[in-house]
Amino acid sequence: MIAGLFNYWIVIVLMMAGLYIVMSSGHLVKKIVGLNIFQTAVFILFISMGKIAGGTAPIIDSAITLYSNPLTHVLILTAIVVGVATTALGLAIAVRIHEAYDTVEEDEITAMDAQSLHEENTASLAAESDK
């Protein structure tokens, strides 16, 4: 049971680890890393489902009788590209955030945002009372 479904157990462990990092870590770059682990788990899920023990690439040849399903592998090539693009964009935004806030810790950013929201609101109230 455990040996036969080894890949799927790994998928579950990686998936949960990734999601946990995304949720628990306040560091934006670590969040991206967590997201990557989470996505990689799904890639392994897809690849595992197409694999047949002893199967090879689908080449038309009389010597080959057992094929793995190539479609899931092809799908994951696309998904990997999507994942790389997401990581690149996420890191780029993280760099811009670092330039704008001088930190990549979510707590500090939230505090700074709350501060500027508070200032805006007091400005609004002041404008209201002027009239």
Next chain:
Amino acid sequence: MIEQLPAIQLLLTLLAAPICSMLRNGDHAWRLATAATWLSTVVAIMLLIQVWDGGVISYQMGGWPPPWGIEVRIDELNALVLLLVTLFGSLVITALRESLRGVMRHQRQSLYYTTFLLCFAALIGITITADAFNVFVFLEVSSLSTYALIARGRDRRALTASFRYLIMGTIGATFILIAIGFLYMVTGTLNMQDLSERLPAHWDNRVIQASLAFFTVGIALKVAVFPLHYWLPNAYTYAPKATTAFLAATATKVSLYVMIRFLFDVYGIEFAFEKMQLSTILVPLSIAGILIASLVAIFQNDAKRLLAWSSVAQLSYMVLGLALLNASGITAAISHMFNHAMMKAGLFLALAAMIYRVNSSKLHDLAGIGRTMPLTTGAFAVMGVGLIGVPMTAGFVSKWYLISGTLDKGWLPLAALLIVSSLMAVVYIGKIIDVAYFKPAPPQHADVREAPLSMLIPCWIFALLTIYFGLDTRITAGLAGRVAQSYLGVS
């Protein structure tokens, strides 16, 4: 030529995007982008005419027959969504040049239009494809370009809003990918038509049930169903002015379309709603979403954030309509998808025109704007009234169907709650109208002039459409009604 239309629809903007990125001159890029989007609107209208009265166009990409090849399939439902995306997207991009002037360097503008076109093309792709995996890829292309568009906002909080949306959006999309993987694992096909035929045999399979759960959570993140709407208010508030109009009109609506397509077609009503009892989750969540988001909207002092919260409430109306699972409810959901896209895009665009002149979306900065910018504010007021759901406007039609849907179910208290939420809409829209018309303009806004024509005309087109679709409901409620009948008749 005519049979190649589905491919042309997708390729027009997809090919225009890279060309746009190579143009150094922002104005040329804008001309190309506008031409491409308007052409694709024409194609969308031609496709809608072809499928009017229940026809279906099936197009085989590259000539490979389904279920092996990728099929593009257009029926009445996605022809309507196609019209929504192309028409409202084109109207927004027409106004975009003026909105970007002075805010962005000339060279950067071409890249901005490129991102816009990519998002536009990907949304079309999601809408017309009949391949489950294609939906995921296009969903990610559109989301990635959306994150980039939001991050261009002037406030630094646009960056955090965009990052937050990126995290949530990617988790949502990956959940959808898991769901599709499970479907493929059991059925061995990715074609939606083929999937819907093979799935009934596997209803008791735990993998398929898990797949439905993953899909529902994933798409709920993308649609911003309450309480997964966390990313939406900030993303809409800090996105660049006119871009918000495009996002509010299209991104969540197309996700809602994916939700309808998968739950009603691929999984099937019987499995998703009767066997798995999805309504018992979606109905309470959407009711909570309607009431809480409307309440939060009332207390905002930033017009953009107010409209963003109102979007959360309005999206909940659509999900509620679907979860009611009767003819009026589904009609309401589909027609409100179209009507709300139109009104919200118009409202955000009118607001963008105001911000263009006064450089702020704070309510106290919009004081007296009804006198300095009477035409823009007039358009805003017309669409605001439409959003509330006053008779003779588009908003009334969909709310009418929604309330009759709840009455058909015999849920009187829910109908009363919907009327209460409409009154809350009166309050929050009234707040902006009140400030605009009845408060004196601050002295520093004495020289504020009317918005430039290239922004004003799209605003008024949206406003006139709001009234037009309130009187002539053949395209919205008529078509939505037929789609609802076909869904309920089959099951």
